[in-house]
Amino acid sequence: MADLHRIRPAEAADVAFLAEVTIAATRAQGRLPADFDEATWQTGFEEWSRESIDDPATDLYVVEVGNRSVGRLRVSRTADAVELNGIQLHPDVQNRGIGTAIITDLKDEAARRGVPLRLHVERDNPDARRLYDRLGFVKIGEDGAEDVLRWSKDVEQNRIWNAEVAERYDTPGTGAFADDVLGPTVERLAELAGTGHALEFAIGTGRVAVPLSERGVPVSGIELSTAMLEQLRTKADEDTIPVVAGDMATARVPGEFTLVYLVYNTIANLLTQEEQVACFRNAARHLSPGGRFVIELWVPELRRLPPGTPATVGVADPGYILLDTYDVLRQHVVSHHFHFGEGTEAQLFRTPHRYIWPAELDLMAQLAGFTLESRHADWTGSPFTADSPSHVSVYRLPTA
Structure with missing residues (x-):
């Protein structure tokens, strides 16, 4: 620090x-x-x-x-x-x-x-x-x-989410791509979208958008990484899932939506409070009256951070270690992903984030005209408690 x-x-x-x-x-x-x-x-x-x-x-x-x-x-x-x-x-x-x-x-x-x-x-x-x-x-x-x-921000994001990362991002059937993870996610988003259209901020390689589209929900997206978008295009063409290349805090997608969603902690990729508030306001601009903005986000793990120790170990598996280093003054955390191969072979991938407390997230929503409709610990609707490591929060605009 x-x-x-x-x-x-x-x-x-x-x-x-x-x-x-x-x-x-x-x-x-x-x-x-x-x-x-x-x-x-x-x-x-x-x-x-x-x-x-x-x-x-x-x-x-x-x-x-x-x-x-x-x-x-x-x-x-x-x-x-x-x-x-x-x-x-x-x-x-x-x-x-x-x-x-x-x-x-x-x-x-x-x-x-x-x-x-x-x-x-x-x-x-x-x-x-x-x-x-x-x-x-x-x-x-x-x-x-x-x-x-x-x-510049676009150069930075393309440096982090580059072609090499995009190629290994998809892990069909395991991790974030496992059926027991994707199934409840897609089911809940389809329910919230209703008969309208959905917009995914930071659509990435289409982990959620592709199965949601196959579920019958028309999906559009915003994505800043060229490499991630190219990977999405191997699964769905522009007519099936139209995507605007740009920043989810500012880019505008044609049309009106009943649902905007951000999954897998992605709002934390915006590294300032101002950008995160702008993201809420951008979601509101895209939504019809009564529309919903859904965010999946982890709860900062500062209770696990001993005084004087700026890091926590999130995962310690034989082939993978996740180490998070915190800057509590700026609410910044850098996730260090260590992947180990044979012998001494190792790869390091870093991702910076700005963590957000649930109460701060609710205030951002209020600034953009939303109210909190529900908050659960996961996509299946488990109760959110003080010990929940993450949450799925649903915000809604007024109907009039």
Whole structure:
């Protein structure tokens, strides 16, 4: 977990510190030239910092931990992008997750606005490049001695849910594809859809949509991952199950529906509260009066999290281990899926989530005009209790 930090707008009194921390960070990386004239450089950098503070197109910040100034952050915001112009942290607070947390916040901002996050990184700065690679940035060009990198939500989702993942996602007859799992799910959704049409947010490879369609319910979908959609198309064509490629929090599907549904914890793939609320509002936009929005979601397992221990083991089978690491400040959890083969062969697949308490989910529903109609522990209608690991919640719009 990252050290607690905050950022505040830089002031004229900060310009000397901003120069000092930039030099300290660059020196620690061994990237200062042998003929570096520190005094001349600092004078020019302080003047440039003053200009940045006065520039309405740029936001210059000081990063603080406790009462101590430890870093510099410069960001530009336009209608088309969020630009990370520079981030430097003092060497004695590096490798504590602060930089990752700041960049993650900027990614969240870019995702909320529906724009990319861009930055430049020097080619002689491999440490920074490794960080940006790990955070999902891709190279889109070059600018002199720098590479131009870009992160966007669609690129991130296609990186996580890629062709390799899509190919091994379906496990017919077992796990989430077992008859005793799919049967009750499809039966309940068909009952809720009635004689109307159903819309699945994050339809994926069609685990639920295909059997629901075969059950006689007209199904449409929204999906952000190109690879998952291609896998769905091996089972059902566009005429059978039409799908709009896009973000379930914003994409619009033609038509009107009696049911919108989100299964298998997928609303948690939206990593900010704002996006999750937007998802509810998008569901409401698609529904006819009295229509229902159904969410299947796990209950956060924080009671299993001992103080000072940031992870829980969800599954520990001979060929598979699931480890969840928590950031309780941001309500984020990363699921680490370890698959083991012969000998020392192993594969790691990570999925990030934002967990939601049932009460918070109900408030999101209220903001979008829904009321809670029912909540059960599973698709068969088992009672939901304090010990239930997950729930199926049905929200409904007013009939008038």
